[in-house]
Amino acid sequence: MKKLVLLFSVIFLSYSLYAETGDSAASFLSLGVGANASGMGNAYSAISDGAESLYWNPGAVVLNDSKRLSFTHTAYIESTSYDTLYFTNKINEDSAFGVGLQYLSYDSLDEIDPSGIKVGSYEPSDMALSAGYSIRLRGSNSILDGAGVGVSLKYIKAEVKDSATAFAADIGFITGLINNKFRGAVTVYNLGSKIKFDKEDENLPLMFRVGARYDINENFLTSIDLSLPRDADTYFSLGAAYKKSFDKNLLTIRAGYDGRNSDVEGFSGFNFGAGFEFSNISVDYAFVPYGDLDTTHRISVGFKF
Numbered sequence: 280m281k282k283l284v285l286l287f288s289v290i291f292l293s294y295s296l297y298a299e300t301g302d303s304a305a306s307f308l309s310l311g312v313g314a315n316a317s318g319m320g321n322a323y324s325a326i327s328d329g330a331e332s333l334y335w336n337p338g339a340v341v342l343n344d345s346k347r348l349s350f351t352h353t354a355y356i357e358s359t360s361y362d363t364l365y366f367t368n369k370i371n372e373d374s375a376f377g378v379g380l381q382y383l384s385y386d387s388l389d390e391i392d393p394s395g396i397k398v399g400s401y402e403p404s405d406m407a408l409s410a411g412y413s414i415r416l417r418g419s420n421s422i423l424d425g426a427g428v429g430v431s432l433k434y435i436k437a438e439v440k441d442s443a444t445a446f447a448a449d450i451g452f453i454t455g456l457i458n459n460k461f462r463g464a465v466t467v468y469n470l471g472s473k474i475k476f477d478k479e480d481e482n483l484p485l486m487f488r489v490g491a492r493y494d495i496n497e498n499f500l501t502s503i504d505l506s507l508p509r510d511a512d513t514y515f516s517l518g519a520a521y522k523k524s525f526d527k528n529l530l531t532i533r534a535g536y537d538g539r540n541s542d543v544e545g546f547s548g549f550n551f552g553a554g555f556e557f558s559n560i561s562v563d564y565a566f567v568p569y570g571d572l573d574t575t576h577r578i579s580v581g582f583k584f
Contacts, residue, residue, distance in 0.1 A: 304474050304481035305435055305445065307383040307405040309508070312363045313351055314579040317565035318552020319518025320535020322502040324490035325453060325464035327427070329561075329581055330365035333377035333411050336466045336490075337429035338451035340367050340413035341375040349581040356573040358386045365409075372415070377431070379409035408434045411449070418455075422463075425455035435483070437474060447471030447483055464490040485509040498522045506539070514538030529556040533565070552577075559583045 313331035316323035326332075327339035330347035346368045353361040360383070367377035383405040413429030431449040436442060451466040466488045473480040490504040502518040518535035533552040547569050554563035561581040568574045 304443075304476065305405060305407075305437055305469075305483055307361070307381065308407060308433075308435070308447075308469055309484045309486065310353075310355075310361055310381075310383070312365065312379075312381070313349060314552055314563035314565040314577040315531075315533070315554060317550055317567055317577045318533030318535060318554075318563070319502060319520055320516045320537040320548075320550050321539075322490065322504040322516035322518035322535055322537075324451070324466050324488050324504050325462045325492040326500075326502060327453060327462075330367045330377065330379075331363075331579075333365055333367055333379050333409060333431055334363075334381075334449075336427075336451035336453055336464050337377070337411040337413055337431040337449055338427040338453045338464070338466075340377045340411060340429055341369065341373065341415045341427045342425075342453065343367055343369065343375065345369070345583045347581065347583050349579055351577060351579040353575055353577040355383070355575050356569055360384050373417075374415070375413045377409075377411045377413070379407075379411075379431075381405075381407040381409075403437075403439045405438075406436045409449075416455075421457045422454045426453060428452045433469075433471070435474065437476070439476075441476075443474050443476050445472045445474035445483060460494045462492050464488075466490070482509065511539070527557070530554070531556070531563075537567075554579075 311317055311321045312334040316331060316335060323335045327342035330349040332339040332343060349365045351363045355361045362382050363380060365379040367375060369375045385403040409431050411429055411431030413427055416423050416426040416428060418424045429451055433447045435445045435447060447469045448471055449468045453464045454462050456462060468486045469483040471483055473482055487507045488504055492500060492502040494500050498521060500520045504516040507513050515538045520531055520533045523530045531554040535550045536548050537550055550565060550567050552563060552565035554561055559582060563579040565577040567577060
């Protein structure tokens with residue numbers, strides 16, 4: 280229990296040291312990864328399923344049972360495109376590593392001189408490279424025994440006309456499986472340096488998150504996250520997934536509510552998705568409405584080997 284209290288104290292203290300209020304840059308870091316997570320309202324910090332676990336909770340990477348590779352494409356709002364690629368691999372039963380890429384591209388913009396004449400164009404983009412390491416804990420109680428703790432280091436680059444860079448880290452913890460039904464999680468995201476634009480330093484989107492999952496039975500999974508972002512109000516996310524086996528194939532239906540988008544007018548915040556797994560390949564889709572702004576469609580393809 281002392282180890283657990285110490286671990287939680289380190290994670291929360293790390294967040295507290297950086298948690299000054301104010302706006303943040305590089306908001307693409309908070310867009311989420313994976314259609315499976317999006318379909319469940321992004322309530323995913325306590326779920327250790329797939330290579331995307333490096334993004335949602337680096338402590339969960341060691342709980343994956345094999346090598347995982349995942350690619351996700353999102354047709355995002357206002358003609359932007361958001362793509363991610365993640366890979367995780369177990370080193371042994373008690374350790375694992377992962378690498379990841381997030382890339383957000385925008386439509387080209389015209390460059391206009393002071394007289395109003397077009398002199399060129401440029402294509403803004405945002406990118407983050409991640410590398411993480413996770414270990415499995417052993418203990419005398421169900422909270423620590425089989426738990427995972429990990430860290431992910433990130434290099435962040437934003438390009439408009441000029442480029443800006445920053446470095447950050449995510450720290451995550453996920454409990455062991457309690458009563459074969461429950462896991463809890465604590466994660467802090469984007470601890471690190473400020474990113475500099477035009478001689479002005481801006482904060483990264485720091486966030487502290489606690490989450491839980493509960494397996495009602497072997498086919499029905501529920502999850503909840505409470506997120507405390509530096510630059511916005513606290514919000515809840517809720518998710519549910521129902522799995523049905525067909526021979527060796529698996530169909531999953533997902534639904535969720537992402538409280539981060541609740542202030543957008545229209546049918547926003549409510550996400551839906553589905554996935555199909557056959558052999559060692561999975562294909563997932565998520566439908567994410569943003570009210571009058573637009574609707575986004577997210578597709579993921581995953582491999583385990």
